[in-house]
Amino acid sequence: MKLKDIKSSGKKATRDGFGDGLYAAGKADDRVVALCADLVGSLKMQDFIDDYPERFVQVGIAEANMMGLAAGLATAGKIPFTGTFANFATARVYDQVRQSIAYSDKNVKICASHAGLTLGEDGATHQTLEDIGMMKMLPGMTVINPCDYNQTKVATIAIAKHEGPVYLRFGRPSWPMFTEDMPFEIGKALTLCEGTDVTIFATGHLVWKAVEAAKELEAEGLSVELINIHTIKPLDVEAVLASAKKTKCVVVAEEHNIIGGLGESIARVLAQNNPTVMEFVAVNDTFGESGKVPDLIAKYGLDTKDVVAATQKALSRK
């Protein structure tokens, strides 16, 4: 695909993709059950509840119990999808996820909305920037951070068919949609455009920022390879190494703490196999704060101009 052909067809939230994907997954397989900790509206689960009420479990504000219930349902052969905010799906219940789900090899889909800074005004109590790190450290856990409505929908459908625990991370804001008709395979990087000067690996909401940045850089005459890493674990090592070998210059963009995120995963793979110049677009080891989404993205260095600057810096070090 050419960079100029990547266009937004409108805006919709990734959490809407989850709601629509959950409905489709539930329609396709009656083993799919959904649990929610008093956030049905926020997680867009109402359509599933309307048509499959016997397969929905309202657990109340009790996330630890929700993770245990999901483990029990999975033991019985169900495919449970838990729904709550990312902070309450990870940090709040880390030991429950670790012992009852990951260590016990339970086929639970931990679905987490309002991840990162972009939930906006609720502020740092809810803005988890540590969740990718926590979840990728759990042996056997698959970690997926889709980038737009459509990718979240197809990822939700895909994880229902995947055997094993999954952390699916998505967000609150309306966001440009651009992956219609693009393939999605768990663990397989999605090359959005090929280039030779620099590779930008991006995940989640920042993929769109990377698209915008790549267009600016291309206008300056640079050849940018843009790769969407939706599956942070297992990482598509082959794709990472092949692109880094070609461009010899890497930037990673993510809506997460610089510590523990996708950037560190890629850095490890490159350090072990092919040391490469790298720069990182991520939150610099700090908590977030209340504010409008564009203002937060600007203040915390996650904007298009930040991806451009990081890329230029990486190129200057090449």
Next chain:
Amino acid sequence: MSDIQQLKKIASQVRRDIVRMVHDCQSGHPGGSLGCADFLTALYHHAMKHDNSFKMEGKGEDVFFLSNGHISPVWYSTLAHAGYFPKAELATFRQLNSRLQGHPATHEGLPGIRVASGSLGQGLSVACGLALAKKMDKDDKLVYALTGDGELQEGQIWEAVLFAAHNKVDNFIVTVDWNGQQIDGSNDDVLALGDLEAKWKAFGWEVLIMDGNDMQAVVDGLDAAKAKTGKGKPVVILMRTEMGAGVDFMMGSHKWHGKAPSDEQLADALGQLEETLGDY
């Protein structure tokens, strides 16, 4: 021989296994294990309809979850005597490359274990989830779970207790090992549990109180609990036990919660416990 006598014979052997296992590896938790030997024996050899060929999903059979995973010796011995795996494997408890981990785990594929436990407070939620699945699947069998009394200090327990009552999970029998002890002392000294009977009743559960170290009382108590299922309420058995029951010097104190006996103490303990079914 009456059923009760037969169950007592099994429980005596289970107790021998417990002290020998903990002595072998010089680690583990004999106190709570000994206290629950009568209960687990009656559960697996009297109350539950279960299949020792072991299928993870547990469809069409009664299922048990151990939430207080540190009393793994009593569960491992009980499972071995119920035919889930060879008794000889008890000798590998807590050793490298064993399926008998210090705390129960599914990771090594030990038959009979459906979820890892050890970090306290989680097992009731998991058990309740499987009970819920049985209701969805119109499977009329029961789900049992055992929790410690100190474990009731974990907040997640009460999340599950609220949930089960609200959702009328009435195919669910929880037993509390009410020995009054925990690592740092008595429950009353560490963090008092108050009026447990009133608390569970207030949460909407059917409550029974049972002597957990009298085999006849345990059999009768489990029968009574089963009779109360299917009536819109989850059932809890508050089971009075003695930590270390069956070994005199381990009783009456929290000191044998997580301590292994010496060679002399092992001999003393085994002298008090009849070998009925052959040592592993």
